[in-house]
Amino acid sequence: MNSIKILENKTITDVPFFKASGVHCGLKKLKQDLCVIYSEKEAVAAATFTKNKVKAAPVLLNMKTIENHNIQAIVANSGNANACTGDAGYKDAILMAELTAKELNLSSSEVLVASTGVIGQPLPFDKVENGIKMACETLSSEGGEDAGKAIMTTDTFLKKFTIEFQVGGKKSMMSAIAKGSGMIHPNMGTMLSFIVTDTNISKSMLNKALKESVEDSYNMVSVDGDTSTNDMVIVLANGSSENKLIDCENQDYEDFKTALHFLNVELSKMIAKDGEGATKLLEVIVNNAKTLEDAKICSKAVITSSLVKSAFFGADANWGRIICALGYSGADLNVNAINIFFSNEMGNIQICKDGGNIGFDETLAKKILEEEKITITINLNDGVFSATAWGCDLTYDYVKINGSYRS
């Protein structure tokens, strides 16, 4: 059994041989808006990218760069997505990699680039250039928090998570920073999440572990049904831990994958909880589906429904909307076998039995629904497959934030 320990006060720069920084270069009004993450040792990388046909320039560039064996740095900015910016935008992304590489004495093919913010505006490159210089100069073992802040847009809290785990009897660390908030409905790729680890693992095994984990973590989050042009998850592994190189699907690989997935699920929940305007974290668990695909489709249909999300905002136990979403999801299901439950620390209540009304205790339901985290468990009673999706309620503030995002 792989025991995973959560390290509350640690961040990405506590992982051996990783440094980072976050600076303010003027892309946002006041706060940090550019960061660099750097591995002092050679590192292998894996990444997943948005499946949106409209891909931001950094995504297009990284899809090539990621083929290289050694990747030692990530440079990322917020405040401008560098998406729909044409050839000029693509050249800007290349320039970001080149400038960072020059400062760090790397080749530009060893640097990944990310951007997040408004779509369709040219990057004010003088600011970016200045930011990259400042960020490279201030790289430190204490810079993890600043780096995390520099990728935030409408996020209300910093998303970071650090764990310690064992691989082949040796201690490994893994830590990540992520941003979420709006335009969150990842499809294969995802929002920004940068993960670093000292585990000794081959590039191909790292890639395999990431791809598998992303499907059941970030890709099961939805804030608003909109898949961004800029989503990406990157993991850098610099192999400075003393574990024997993981280069096949052995027990060490399983332990590493378990740790990586644990971390990714925690970050996914943070992203869902901090969805734009959100007051509640919703977790939708679908059990006993006919196929894994049906389980996933069902959980995502419920977490994506505006009507379901509004009802949770109002603490209204309107289960009819949940069953309606299951019905139009496209999944294969037996409507008359569906049971639905709400639960959290206030209690556990069944609100629908055999696809129909059960006459539940409205007072207890209200108590459960007024909490900040609610688990909706749906039993389809039609097979053996399960899936979990995470999201949030739909609130006045979502509309407020998105009615004037550019201004």
Next chain:
Amino acid sequence: MNSIKILENKTITDVPFFKASGVHCGLKKLKQDLCVIYSEKEAVAAATFTKNKVKAAPVLLNMKTIENHNIQAIVANSGNANACTGDAGYKDAILMAELTAKELNLSSSEVLVASTGVIGQPLPFDKVENGIKMACETLSSEGGEDAGKAIMTTDTFLKKFTIEFQVGGKKSMMSAIAKGSGMIHPNMGTMLSFIVTDTNISKSMLNKALKESVEDSYNMVSVDGDTSTNDMVIVLANGSSENKLIDCENQDYEDFKTALHFLNVELSKMIAKDGEGATKLLEVIVNNAKTLEDAKICSKAVITSSLVKSAFFGADANWGRIICALGYSGADLNVNAINIFFSNEMGNIQICKDGGNIGFDETLAKKILEEEKITITINLNDGVFSATAWGCDLTYDYVKINGSYRS
């Protein structure tokens, strides 16, 4: 050329030999909540129903009833959807048809049933029974408005539309009432829309015309992406006009279909405009797509995006969100060929050229976006197919209405 004349002050009971009524029987607190529409002459009917796997009891019943040749009445209630109500709910739907049939001296197989409102609550049948009696007793040639009001839920205005047109040199009339507002994202079937006409047309031709029209009218509307359990469109044709029976795809059929589609599009726009909490009608026209399917997918992706809808609420010309939605829609497209325009009576402005920024006049854009109706025209420059979808903005009031729908 088929000339269609709009009759502003007419309604369904102005069509020869149709009577209707709307009464209050206590399913809603104060307003009309049950209606009957009755053809004094024998009539053929066509209908489309929701494709949600969870189908309300009246939908399940009508799917059988519609096979009958003669259909002379529709009984519909608001305030309760009679969905997810099991065998008891199905028996209630049958009973609604039987009671109506008895009052009107028809067979229950000649009566269609519809319900709209909260899902999962048993019908208070004593109220419904009383309502059916009242409604049948008060049927009149002036009852069209009351019938329209009786199917409203969160609708803010009555949706009705009446036209006069020529078929084979003879005058025909067609009129409809509809309800929309929430849980509006029809898939094949649609929200409630009841259409009556005196045109002399065979059941099979009527069915064909309806099916074709619905695809490009109601099915291109989205308020919130949620496909209801209760959607249906019904058309009754009692053949009292003097036109020669339409029983094949001749010019008369084309003229009839043109008129039917004109009416359905007008009702679709009304439904979009009166989406829950909406302040604006959005019309998304996609031109020059590679296939018809691509055009439809693109227009629906844009009209369904919460981020796009919020930006229109805030009169923010955030075209990046439109191109992002096109990108994740799944349609085949050339991102670098996309042009986007906003227009209405205030002007016409291009806001995106070749998939990128064009540096438009923000003041003019704001003027256009502050109007109540906005047309978004998207040229994909990649083929010859077009499609139009209708929707509305996402507002605080949508969240307010849906945070406490059941109470």
